[in-house]
Amino acid sequence: MKKYLLLFIVAIFAMSCSKKVEVKGKVAGSSPLERIEFVEASGVATLPLANFGLDKDGNFTGSFEAPKNGMYVINYAGKQNLIFLKGGQSVNISGNAATFPNEYTVTGDAKNDNDFYQAGQKFLMTYGQGLKIQELAKDEATYLKGMQKIEADLNKNIEENIKKFNPGKEVIEWKRIDAKTAVLNLLANYELNMQQMSGNPAFKVGKAFSDYENKLQVNKDDMVKNSPFYRQYLLSKLSNDFQKFAEAKTKTNKEITTTELFNEFLKGKKDYSQTAKDYLLAFVMAQSDIHPTTPAATTDKIKKIIEEDIKDAGIKADVKKMLFAINGFKIGDDAPEASLVKADGSSxxxxxxxxxxxLLVFYASWNPYIAEGTMPVLKEVSNFYKSKMNFVYVNLDDTKDQFVKSSNAMMKGISGVNVYGENGLNSDIAKKYGVYGFKLPSFIVVDKDGKIASRSFNNLGDQDLIAILDKVTGLSAPQVAAPEQMQPQGNLDPATQQAPQATAPVPTK
Known part of the structure; x- marks a missing residue:
């Protein structure tokens, strides 16, 4: 009996510690080509955690590891919204394609939390439309009194919704931080506007104003961990000082990167915790210096800063992962082997x-640009270079059956070998090569020695890619007009993607 009781306790403990979220749902009226992505909203890296396909009836299902209990972004058909999720939950999400994910219904384990969240959003929309910020801004005392009234109204609504929906403590804490952050950003906007209107960048608000700002930031580390909008508030407060610091430094060093400047600037901010510094540095790094065309020398500098100056292990790992997803391998690295199968099942x-x-070509049939924008050019490119190089087409559809259909329909008459990464975007090869939905289609050149010879390209007509193909083959391609730059589905660039605004913007009248 004791043995079975122990097993039961172990099972319960394992369930309570699980980070996996089981998701299923239906988007009525959707297209089978559409995808649903989930991204951690409060993290420093905005790489998709999951990418689910929809069937012909709009049904989807899947699971993903949730790094923490908190807000996640739902991406669908170029639109975004937030949803509160916890590890170990089973969640059902439904909606209509015309309004999803701006409007959605949640049932299952996450119902109470998200009913609470959505009720708060509806209140904010109505409340924000009734505010007259310009009238409050006639003097500092009036503005301060107005902000205190806004804070009280937001907190009153939170308390009413707690009683109505009985949400969990995590989403309540998130909402309270969200309310404080909304007010803090309004306070920061006032100070910034006064600096601009007065023509005095050194303008500072009075003591009562500053004391109120400080009162709203009692738990700064919790706020910086959970709210990207609080990080934006901190950056806005630092902007003038950083601008002066950067201007002085770049007079003697024209080659210094924004990441290096901001890292050095933060080291002098003794009133900022290491947690805040880690989050802010990661944010600025992603915005300024992590891009597909970043020079290798800059990437090496960023890697060194990540390793030496970001102390939080989770943030360090996330930024490294994002850096690899955007910049890929270092030229000259060995191209890794990965598990692949052909249509006949052979490895x-x-x-x-x-x-x-x-040339490694990563694609999926659901990507809307592969058939019309890529295939005609791919046929020409493969025909021109096939005497001097091989072509490997790696399909990342959700199932092998779909791969077989796709390769038969799309790759017919195109020189090269067609293979499948089992489990699509969750496959071994997708992980090793840092391939996500936003990077499809994707092209990587490998030289005759098995070394990476190019960064990852999304546009087959890119002249830099053509130059590399010429170099590794010894051929010289004719100059042709490049197709329009393709815009991959979902997150276009996770290094620059922002989580959707958690609070309704407060309009002015």
């Missing part, structure tokens, strides 16, 4: 191409 090794350069 395939990409390293078998060694001795001849090859």
């Amino acid at each position: 395939y090794k990409i390293t078998d191409n060694k001795g001849k350069p090859y």
